[in-house]
Amino acid sequence: MGELSRIWRESDHRYRLIGHVCRNCNTVYFPPRDICPTCHRDSVGKMEEIQLSGKGSIFSYTVVHDAPPAFRRQRPYIIALIKLDEGPTLTAQIVDTKPENVSSGKRVHAVFRKIREDGSGGILQYGYKFVIDEPPKA
Amino acid sequence: MQGIVSYGSYVPKYRIKPEEIARVWGEDPDNIKNGIFILSKSVPAPDEDVATISVEAARRALLRGKIDPKDIGAIYIGSESHPYAVKPTATIVASAIGADFRMFAADYEFACKAGTAAMQNVLAMVDSGMIKYGMAIGADTSQGAPGDALEYSASAGGTAFIIGKENVIAEIKHTLSVTSDTPDFWRREGQPYPTHGERFTGEPAYFRHTLSAARGIMEKAGTEPKDYKYVILHQPNGKFPTRAAKTLGFTEEQYKTGLLTPYIGNTYSAAMMNGLSAVLDIASPGDKILAVSFGSGAGSDGFHIEVTDNYEKMDVKSAPTMAEILSNTEFLDYAVYAKFKKKIVMGEELE
Numbered sequence: 417m418g419e420l421s422r423i424w425r426e427s428d429h430r431y432r433l434i435g436h437v438c439r440n441c442n443t444v445y446f447p448p449r450d451i452c453p454t455c456h457r458d459s460v461g462k463m464e465e466i467q468l469s470g471k472g473s474i475f476s477y478t479v480v481h482d483a484p485p486a487f488r489r490q491r492p493y494i495i496a497l498i499k500l501d502e503g504p505t506l507t508a509q510i511v512d513t514k515p516e517n518v519s520s521g522k523r524v525h526a527v528f529r530k531i532r533e534d535g536s537g538g539i540l541q542y543g544y545k546f547v548i549d550e551p552p553k554a
Numbered sequence: 555m556q557g558i559v560s561y562g563s564y565v566p567k568y569r570i571k572p573e574e575i576a577r578v579w580g581e582d583p584d585n586i587k588n589g590i591f592i593l594s595k596s597v598p599a600p601d602e603d604v605a606t607i608s609v610e611a612a613r614r615a616l617l618r619g620k621i622d623p624k625d626i627g628a629i630y631i632g633s634e635s636h637p638y639a640v641k642p643t644a645t646i647v648a649s650a651i652g653a654d655f656r657m658f659a660a661d662y663e664f665a666c667k668a669g670t671a672a673m674q675n676v677l678a679m680v681d682s683g684m685i686k687y688g689m690a691i692g693a694d695t696s697q698g699a700p701g702d703a704l705e706y707s708a709s710a711g712g713t714a715f716i717i718g719k720e721n722v723i724a725e726i727k728h729t730l731s732v733t734s735d736t737p738d739f740w741r742r743e744g745q746p747y748p749t750h751g752e753r754f755t756g757e758p759a760y761f762r763h764t765l766s767a768a769r770g771i772m773e774k775a776g777t778e779p780k781d782y783k784y785v786i787l788h789q790p791n792g793k794f795p796t797r798a799a800k801t802l803g804f805t806e807e808q809y810k811t812g813l814l815t816p817y818i819g820n821t822y823s824a825a826m827m828n829g830l831s832a833v834l835d836i837a838s839p840g841d842k843i844l845a846v847s848f849g850s851g852a853g854s855d856g857f858h859i860e861v862t863d864n865y866e867k868m869d870v871k872s873a874p875t876m877a878e879i880l881s882n883t884e885f886l887d888y889a890v891y892a893k894f895k896k897k898i899v900m901g902e903e904l905e
C-alpha cells in the first residue's frame with residue numbers, strides 16, 4: 417500500500433506539473449520542495465505552488481536498449497534531462513519519435529501518458545512525458 | 555442561448571493502412587479498401603489510452619477557449635474502452651486538468667454515441683443553471699479481433715466540447731435521440747473483442763437510427779438539407795455516412811469536411827465529435843450544421859447547431875486544428891501495430 421500512497425500523493429505534480437517557487441529568491445523547484453535549499457529558514461511560509469508550462473528543451477538524453485520488462489513494448493526508449501523554461505530540470509521519457517530524431521537543444525512539450533501498469537488488475541499510473549515540438553509548417 | 559464554447563481534439567500519431575492488415579490475413583487489399591473506404595486508421599502508442607487521449611483533448615479545449623478549469627462544473631466521458639471497468643476516467647481527467655473538487659462527474663457508455671449522450675447531458679445542466687460550463691468528451695481506443703472485419707476500421711481518438719451559455723461559438727438549438735433494442739454489436743463483460751450481428755449492422759441499425767434522428771432534427775428545426783453548410787454523420791467506415799448523407803439529400807460539399815474515417819478510421823465515441831471539431835476549425839458565423847451520432851445497441855443523437863458571431867473572437871489556431879493533427883503521422887507495419895495494441899501477449903509478469 418506504500419506504493420499506492422506515493423502514487424496518490426504525487427498525482428498533482430505528476431499529472432499537472434505543479435512545482436514550488438520560493439518567494440524569497442524566486443527559484444522554481446520541481447518536484448515541489450517544502451523548504452528552499454538556498455534560503456533555508458528564510459523560505460519558511462514563502463514556498464508557493466506554481467503551474468509549470470510544460471515547455472522546455474532537451475539538455476541531454478540516453479537511449480535505453482536494455483529495457484525492463486514493463487517497457488519492452490516501447491524499446492528502445494529515450495530518457496532525457498529536460499530543462500523547463502521556468503528553470504527546473506527533470507528526467508522524463510521522450511515519446512512519439514525515434515532515437516535518430518532526438519538531439520540536445522530540441523524544443524519539447526509535456527504530454528499526459530500512462531507511466532506504468534501494475535499487472536492486469538493493479539492501478540494505472542499516469543503522468544508527464546515529453547514530445548518534440550513540430551517544426552512550423554511552411 | 556447555450557452551446558459549444560470551446561473544443562479540442564486529439565488523435566494518436568501512429569497509423570496503419572488496410573493493405574498492411576490485409577497482407578497479414580491473406581485478404582484482397584483492394585477489396586477491403588474499396589469496400590469500407592478507409593485509407594488508414596490511427597493506432598494509439600503503448601502508453602496511450604482513453605484517459606490520456608481525453609486529457610489531451612480536454613486541455614486543448616481549455617486552451618482554445620481560455621477557460622479556467624475551476625469553472626468546469628461537470629465532466630462526462632463517453633467511451634467503450636475506458637481503462638478501468640470500475641474507476642471513472644472522469645476522475646483522472648478532472649485531476650489532470652485541475653478541476654475543482656466540487657464537481658459533477660461520471661463515465662458514460664452507449665457504444666459509439668456515449669460522447670454525444672454526454673453532450674446532451676451537459677447541455678441540459680447548463681440550460682437548467684446547475685453549472686456554468688460543462689465538459690463532454692468522446693474518446694476511444696477500440697479493438698477489433700485480429701483478422702476480423704472490424705480490425706480494418708477500429709481506431710483511436712477523442713474530442714472534448716466545453717458547453718455553456720457565455721461566449722458560445724456554436725449554439726446547439728435542437729437535439730433529440732432515437733433508441734431501440736437492436737442486436738447489431740455488443741461486447742460481454744470481460745471479453746477483449748466485440749461481436750457483431752452481421753445482418754443487423756446496416757439497415758436496421760446504422761441507417762434506421764441515423765436517418766430517423768437526422769429527419770427528426772430537421773422536422774424540429776423546420777429545415778431542409780439545403781439549409782445546412784455542413785453535415786456530420788457517425789462514420790464506422792467511409793461508405794455508410796456517404797450513403798446516408800446522399801439518401802437524406804446532402805451533397806459531397808456538405809459532408810466531406812466532417813468525414814474523417816477514411817484517414818483515421820472509426821474513432822467510435824469520438825467519430826462524429828471529431829468530424830464536428832474539423833468543421834468548427836473552418837466554420838463561419840451563420841453556418842448551420844447537422845450532426846448525428848450512432849451507437850450500436852442501438853440509438854442516434856441528433857444536433858442542429860448554428861455558428862455564432864462570437865466564433866470570430868476565438869483564436870482557432872491557439873490549439874491544434876484537425877488539419878494539423880492529421881498531418882503529423884507515422885505509419886506502422888502489422889508487427890509493430892500488434893505489439894502496440896497488445897495483440898501479442900507477453901504474460902502478466904512482463905507487463
Ligand SMILES: [Zn+2]
Nearest residue numbers: 438441452455
Ligand atoms: Zn529561495
